[in-house]
Amino acid sequence: MNAVTPESAATSPDRLRLTEIFLSLQGESRSIGWPTVFVRLTGCPLRCQYCDTAYAFHGGQWWDYDGILAEVAGHGVRHVCVTGGEPLAQKRCIGLLQRLCDAGYEVSLETSGAMDIAEVDPRVSRVLDIKTPGSAEVERNLWSNIALLTAHDQVKFVICSREDYDWAKAMVAEHRLVERCEVLFSPSFSQVRPRELADWIVADRLPVRFQLQLHKILWDDEPGR
Numbered sequence: 001m002n003a004v005t006p007e008s009a010a011t012s013p014d015r016l017r018l019t020e021i022f023l024s025l026q027g028e029s030r031s032i033g034w035p036t037v038f039v040r041l042t043g044c045p046l047r048c049q050y051c052d053t054a055y056a057f058h059g060g061q062w063w064d065y066d067g068i069l070a071e072v073a074g075h076g077v078r079h080v081c082v083t084g085g086e087p088l089a090q091k092r093c094i095g096l097l098q099r100l101c102d103a104g105y106e107v108s109l110e111t112s113g114a115m116d117i118a119e120v121d122p123r124v125s126r127v128l129d130i131k132t133p134g135s136a137e138v139e140r141n142l143w144s145n146i147a148l149l150t151a152h153d154q155v156k157f158v159i160c161s162r163e164d165y166d167w168a169k170a171m172v173a174e175h176r177l178v179e180r181c182e183v184l185f186s187p188s189f190s191q192v193r194p195r196e197l198a199d200w201i202v203a204d205r206l207p208v209r210f211q212l213q214l215h216k217i218l219w220d221d222e223p224g225r
Contacts, residue, residue, distance in 0.1 A: 014065040016092050017042040019056040019085065021068070023075045027214040029127050029154055030182060031108060036079040037072045041093060044086040046112055049136040050158065050188045056085040065099050072100070080105040088115035097121050114140035117148055126153040133167055134160025134188065146175050153181040160188040165200050172208065183208040 019040045026036040040053070042060030063071075072080055080100050087093045088111050100107045101123040109120060113130040114137070120126055128145060131137045135158065149155065155177055157168040168185065177183050185208045187197045198210050 012062075012064060014092060014095060015062050016065075016068070016090050016096060017060040018063045018068070019060045021071050023077065025214060025218070026079060026081060026108075027218075028186065028211050029108060029110075029156070029184065030125065031079055031081075031106070032211065032214055034079045035077045036081050037075045037077060039068060039072065039080065039082045039096070041082065041084045041087040041090055043089050044084055044112075045089055046086060046114055046131075046137045046140055048131065048158075049134075050160065050191065052189070053083075053085065065096055068096060069099060069103060072105070073103075078104070078106050079108075081108045081110060083110040086112050086115060088117070088120075094119050094121075097124050112137075112140070113145060114142055116142060117145050122150070122152070127156055128153065129156045129158065130168075130171065132157055132160060132164040134158075134164040134191070143175075146177070146180070149177075149180045151181055154184060155181055156184040156186060158186050158188050159197055160191045162200070164188075164192075165197065169204065169206060172206070178207050184211050185209070186211050186213065189213065 019042045021039050023037050026032050026034045040056055042056055044057055082097060087109060097107060097109060098121045101121050108125040108127055110127045111117065113128055117126050131141050159165050159168060172178060172183055185197060185201060187194050194212055201208060201210050
């Protein structure tokens with residue numbers, strides 16, 4: 001493992017604090033099912049009530065770009081997902097994304113709707129998680145991100161209730177999201193039954209993609225999966 005020491009981390013221009021790097025199947029988004037290397041950065045300024053990666057809020061180890069690229073290459077797959085926590089809370093995430101794209105990977109970024117995505121490399125598929133009222137963080141949404149979205153990007157809503165569904169449906173219409181990018185609706189684990197959300201989408205003929213978290217079906221909430 002090519003981690004950098006705490007002493008050098010303070011002055012290194014290309015270091016990030018990571019919780020884990022692991023190989024699994026992509027469990028959601030457009031690339032669901034592909035063998036994918038996940039680079040999970042440490043830290044998040046949000047506290048969504050349904051968060052399933054709270055273990056990434058603190059701790060972690062310092063890694064430099066070269067060490068991360070070497071570890072990713074060792075897994076031998078072409079899809080890479082940079083996630084968290086909230087990866088964009090670390091400013092040097094932008095440089096890592098560029099380095100991964102330059103290396104020829106298919107790169108996605110899982111980010112909340114609270115962080116500015118303007119500087120993210122356009123080769124990256126940005127998966128923007130717009131926070132619903134049920135998340136307890138709806139006030140953190142940065143709506144200026146919407147104008148930056150392209151067909152290469154995706155927007156995700158995690159639905160915690162019928163009220164969340166109606167709110168998300170209104171946001172899709174108000175911001176004309178379907179015309180900008182792919183839109184994903186997911187049920188919040190243990191709060192909305194998957195069939196219930198599926199029935200709402202079908203009844204409304206809503207032009208969004210229903211998705212379940214494949215990794216939870218396969219491995220429950222096991223870290224590193």
